[in-house]
Amino acid sequence: xxxxxxxxxxxxxxxxxxxxxxxxxxxxxxxxxxxxxxxxxxxxxxxxxxxxxxxxxxxxxxxxxxxxxxxxxxxxxxxxxxxxxxxxxxxxxxxxxxxxxxxxxxxxxxxxxxxxxxxxxxxxxxxxxxxxxxxxxxxxxxxxxxxxxxxxxxxxxxxxxxxxxxxxxxxxxxxxxxxxxxxxxxxxxxxxxxxxxxxxxxxxxxxxxxxxxxxxxxxxxxxxxxxxx
Amino acid sequence: xxxxxxxxxxxxxxxxxxxxxxxxxxxxxxxxxxxxxxxxxxxxxxxxxxxxxxxxxxxxxxxxxxxxxxxxxxxxxxxxxxxxxxxxxxxxxxxxxxxxxxxxxxxxxxxxxxxxxxxxxxxxxxxxxxxxxxxxxxxxxxxxxxxxxxxxxxxxxxxxxxxxxxxxxxxxxxxxxxxxxxxxxxxxxxxxxxxxxxxxxxxxxxxxxxxxxxxx
Numbered sequence: 220x221x222x223x224x225x226x227x228x229x230x231x232x233x234x235x236x237x238x239x240x241x242x243x244x245x246x247x248x249x250x251x252x253x254x255x256x257x258x259x260x261x262x263x264x265x266x267x268x269x270x271x272x273x274x275x276x277x278x279x280x281x282x283x284x285x286x287x288x289x290x291x292x293x294x295x296x297x298x299x300x301x302x303x304x305x306x307x308x309x310x311x312x313x314x315x316x317x318x319x320x321x322x323x324x325x326x327x328x329x330x331x332x333x334x335x336x337x338x339x340x341x342x343x344x345x346x347x348x349x350x351x352x353x354x355x356x357x358x359x360x361x362x363x364x365x366x367x368x369x370x371x372x373x374x375x376x377x378x379x380x381x382x383x384x385x386x387x388x389x390x391x392x393x394x395x396x397x398x399x400x401x402x403x404x405x406x407x408x409x410x411x412x413x414x415x416x417x418x419x420x421x422x423x424x425x426x427x428x429x430x431x432x433x434x435x436x437x438x439x440x441x442x443x444x445x446x447x448x
Numbered sequence: 449x450x451x452x453x454x455x456x457x458x459x460x461x462x463x464x465x466x467x468x469x470x471x472x473x474x475x476x477x478x479x480x481x482x483x484x485x486x487x488x489x490x491x492x493x494x495x496x497x498x499x500x501x502x503x504x505x506x507x508x509x510x511x512x513x514x515x516x517x518x519x520x521x522x523x524x525x526x527x528x529x530x531x532x533x534x535x536x537x538x539x540x541x542x543x544x545x546x547x548x549x550x551x552x553x554x555x556x557x558x559x560x561x562x563x564x565x566x567x568x569x570x571x572x573x574x575x576x577x578x579x580x581x582x583x584x585x586x587x588x589x590x591x592x593x594x595x596x597x598x599x600x601x602x603x604x605x606x607x608x609x610x611x612x613x614x615x616x617x618x619x620x621x622x623x624x625x626x627x628x629x630x631x632x633x634x635x636x637x638x639x640x641x642x643x644x645x646x647x648x649x650x651x652x653x654x655x656x657x658x659x660x661x662x663x664x
Contacts (some may be wrong), residue, residue: 260591261506339591347505347590360641381657386641391634397588398633401597414630417623422661426622433624 245283247273249294250337252287257336261291261347288350291340295352298341299359302330316370317420317432321439324392324415328408331396335405342397364389370423384422391418409443412436489527489537491517496538501580505590510534532593539589539596542581543603549574550610563614565659572651572658575639579648586640607632611662631662 251273255264266280266287284290309326313319331338345356364385371379392415399408413436421429495517499508502516510531514524528534553570554563575582585603589596608628635658642651 262590262592343588344590346587349504349506357641357644381660383638383654383657384661387634387638387658387661390637390641391630394588394633394637395630398601401588401591401594411630414624414627417627418630418634430622 241283244273244275244279247275248280248283248290249297252290253294253298253337253340256291256344256348257339261340261344288348291348292351292355295341295345295348296355298337299355302327302341303359305330316373317416317424317428317435320367320419321412321416321432321436324412325439327392327396328412331399331408332405335400338396338405339400342393343400360386360389360393367419367423374423380423388419388422391415409440412440485527488517488519488523491519492524492527492534493538493541495519496534497542497578497580497584500535501583505587532595535589535593536595536599539584539599542584543599543606545581546571546574546585547603547606547610550607554610554614562659564611564663565655567610567614568659568662569652569655572639572655575643576648576651579643582639582643582648582651586636586643604629604632604636615663635662 248269251269252264255268255272259268264287266277269287269290270277270280280290284293306323306326310319310323313322331342341356345352367388368385374380395411395415396408399405399411413433416432416436417429420432492513495513495515496508498516499513503509503512508531510524510528511521513531513534514521517524524534528537549570550567553566557563557566585600589600608631611628611632638658639651642648642654
């Protein structure tokens with residue numbers, strides 16, 4: 220991946236508006252809890268470690284959040300909205316359904332490769348944190364599955380894939396992200412792009428469509444590899 | 449010491465008859481020490497899945513694993529060095545059992561039932577009967593449990609090989625390498641989501657759908 224694309228995610232938490240000290244502290248702690256959880260695991264992520272990352276004081280942390288769990292839940296929600304916006308923005312700009320899937324995956328993978336510690340928190344440590352964050356995670360999976368299912372309008376009902384297809388495909392995408400993150404090499408997530416395009420498109424459309432999407436993804440990776448060099 | 453192994457268990461493998469083995473009698477019972485040791489270990493492995501289902505990765509501890517197994521913490525540490533050792537052993541044992549169930553179902557299937565359908569039926573029935581085991585196998589472990597991630601990848605590779613073997617042999621193998629592993633990963637995630645949503649009992653009814661998705 221070209222390095223400037225990853226850098227775009229480094230800058231993401233800082234918006235251009237003038238913010239109060241309290242807002243900055245809240246934002247910093249929310250990034251901190253995800254970054255630390257992504258580095259050492261949610262169980263081992265202490266408030267001290269979060270503050271070491273973000274700056275600020277323990278008293279201020281507890282004025283803003285009821286607990287580490289509360290901070291994680293709020294951070295999860297805020298970052299999920301950010302990543303979701305980036306993915307959606309990329310997807311809606313694409314000319315076809317298959318192209319929008321690819322564009323959405325590319326935006327997601329740029330985030331995963333650019334901010335792997337935050338991605339680990341959002342995709343893996345959320346299972347450990349549980350609570351409201353995990354519930355939001357599950358709702359999001361269902362929303363994305365429903366969005367994928369939008370293509371059914373253009374499929375002959377006799378050829379329609381099983382009702383569970385959307386959840387199956389989203390599970391496959393999430394699992395591939397988790398695999399790359401747990402393997403300790405987040406950039407490996409890019410290797411999954413052609414196969415995930417084949418899996419997604421092939422689950423809804425024809426084998427020929429899936430093979431075309433697979434080839435298109437391989438060509439995209441080749442172009443990006445060339446740009447990076 | 450945890451033995452990492454993903455090979456077939458005998459048909460009467462660990463907790464095939466009962467997910468959580470019954471306690472042995474207290475006091476002087478004349479049962480050989482090795483039998484007691486193996487029995488305690490099986491109870492701890494079953495206790496791990498149960499504790500994980502009850503407390504999640506956030507709250508699971510050696511104490512609540514011991515409690516779920518009905519075994520003292522002192523005895524726990526005679527079997528496992530820490531929480532993750534026990535998790536790994538539970539994962540590998542459950543994975544072996546899942547594979548054995550699928551292989552047995554494929555081997556013993558009615559001639560009119562395709563092997564893919566027989567295998568998926570068997571897998572979903574096991575997951576429905578033992579939601580805690582299904583969650584253990586399907587949930588991505590936290591980063592402290594690196595060895596479990598490795599065991600998970602081994603299970604996926606093995607299930608993908610079984611999937612390839614179970615498909616219609618007359619279909620041309622025009623699939624990109626690695627796609628079947630992605631599909632198994634997706635199937636595990638799908639099963640995990642169903643169990644988390646409290647729909648474990650509904651899993652066997654999804655067998656036709658999952659077969660249709662995995663068949664192409």
